Amino acid sequence: MTPGGEARSARRSVPSVTARDHRATLLTxxxxxxEARYEPPPPSAAADGDGLALVVAHGFTGALERPALRRVARAFAQRTAVITFSFRGHGRSGGRSTVGDREVLDLAEAVRWARRLGHRRVATVGFSMGGSVVLRQAALQEADIENQPSEGTVSEEHGGRMGARADAVISVSAPARWYYRGTAPMRRVHWAITRPAGRLVSRYGLGTRIDGRGWDPEPLPPVAAVPLIAPTPLLLVHGDRDPYFPLDHPRMLAGAADPSSTELWIEPGFGHAETAAPDALLERVADWALARA
Incomplete structure (x- = not known):
């Protein structure tokens, strides 16, 4: 079966709010x-058939089966249903990474899958690159919804966007602006992305296939996306020990966001993204989503 055929088959055959772990190939x-994986809610939450699903967007060079993402999924699955997936160019997904640009389409399809599974409440949780993607995807969805006709509905199969809208958005360790090179780790990331030798190392050493053509046009930067997310609840999480993005990044994001619908958590001792996030923080993030979405 072709990848597209697998995706269409998954769309037809997945039961509503399934009670089992389920894998599918989604088509953007x-x-x-x-590649995507669904983990059902724990028995304590199973009675709430239309309950929350957390859709988790990993960082650059992450993937569905990477230990850090599996640990995040296990922590979240103690409280609610979880969908994890590999961005394009990562893991067993197709395509090449555009480092946060067209990845909004990957996230949108994962959110739609959560809706097709029967979840009426969906929150997106992104880490690092994934953190910028959840911000941009939410902003683009709000803009699309605002421009929809007020009468009637538009189906997903015919271009509608309502099915990809998140009910809450959580961005962890995200940059505020593009092209930041102010730390040694980010200079290494830029080398991996922009240089042919770096892309070879990324492909064969890190399992990440990068599109070498760059951005054209440049995508909306996260700091310009956050004002567009309201009234959707938004949580920004950042560690005071983040070696990639210093604290001016989350503060810039929070300053641009709507204060009536946005919270900022600066976490003492926390480093960067899913690799460093302690279980206690992940549990608090899940509880915030359960309360806000």
């Missing part, structure tokens, strides 16, 4: 197959 709006 631009035709990229994305």
């Amino acid at each position: 709006a631009d035709g990229v197959p994305i």
Whole structure:
């Protein structure tokens, strides 16, 4: 079966709010197959059939089966249903990474899958690159919804966007602006992305296939996206020991966001993204989503 055929089969056959772990190949709006996994809610939450699903967007060089993402999924699955997936160019997904640009399409399809599974409440949780993606995807969805006709509905199969809208957004360790090179780790990331030798190392050493053509046009930066997310609840989480992005990044994001719907958590001792996030923080993030979405 072709990747697209697998995705269409998954869309037809997945039961509503399934009680079992389920894997699928999703097909994005631009035709990229994305590997995804659904983990059902714990028995304590199973009675709430239309309950929350957390859709988790990993960081650059992460993937569905990477230990850090599996640990995040286990922590979240103690409280609610979880969908994890590999961005394009990562893991067993197709395509090449555009480092946060067209990845909004990958996230949108994962959110739609959560809706097709029967979840009426969906929150997106992104780490680092994934943190910038959840911000941009939420902003783009709000803009699309605002421009929809007020009468009637538009189906997902015919271009509707309502199914990809998140009810709450959580961005962890995200940059506020593009092209930041102010730390040694980010200079290494830029080398991996922009240089042919770096892309070879990323492909064969890190399992990440990068599109070498760059951005054209440049995507909306996270700091410009956050004002567009309201009234959707937004949580920004950042560690005071983050070696990639210093604290001016989350503060810039929070300063640009709507204060009536945004919270900022600066976490003492926390480093960067899913690799460093302690279980206690992940549990608090899940509880925030359960309360806000």
